[in-house]
Amino acid sequence: MRAARALAGIDQxxxxxxxGVSLPTIQRMEASDGVxxxxxDTLVKVIEGLNKAGVELIGENxxxxxxxxxxxxxxxxxxxxxx
Numbered sequence: 001m002r003a004a005r006a007l008a009g010i011d012q013x014x015x016x017x018x019x020g021v022s023l024p025t026i027q028r029m030e031a032s033d034g035v036x037x038x039x040x041d042t043l044v045k046v047i048e049g050l051n052k053a054g055v056e057l058i059g060e061n062x063x064x065x066x067x068x069x070x071x072x073x074x075x076x077x078x079x080x081x082x083x
Contacts, residue, residue, distance in 0.1 A: 001015075001029060001030050001036060001046070002030055004050050005050075007055055008053035008054055008055050012030070014053075015046070015049050015050070015053070018048075018050075018052045018053055019045045019046045019050075021046065021049075025042060026046070029042075
């Protein structure tokens with residue numbers, strides 16, 4: 001999640017706003033060791049928030065130049081309120 005936020009140039013607060021979840025939820029999810037844990041509905045909201053910021057998540061076995069999992073910037077992110 002941190003890498004996706006960094007790619008989009010947004011902070012945790014902005015991701016929380018884009019996702020419609022609380023800032024402590026984003027902080028807790030990012031503090032997870034390894035796999036991000038959370039309620040499925042919340043994870044879906046965060047993914048949608050990242051999509052709004054222009055980030056495309058790459059799932060297992062999906063096409064990417066380097067292969068594997070990761071994130072890529074789908075388009076230039078909108079002007080963020082980060083900072």
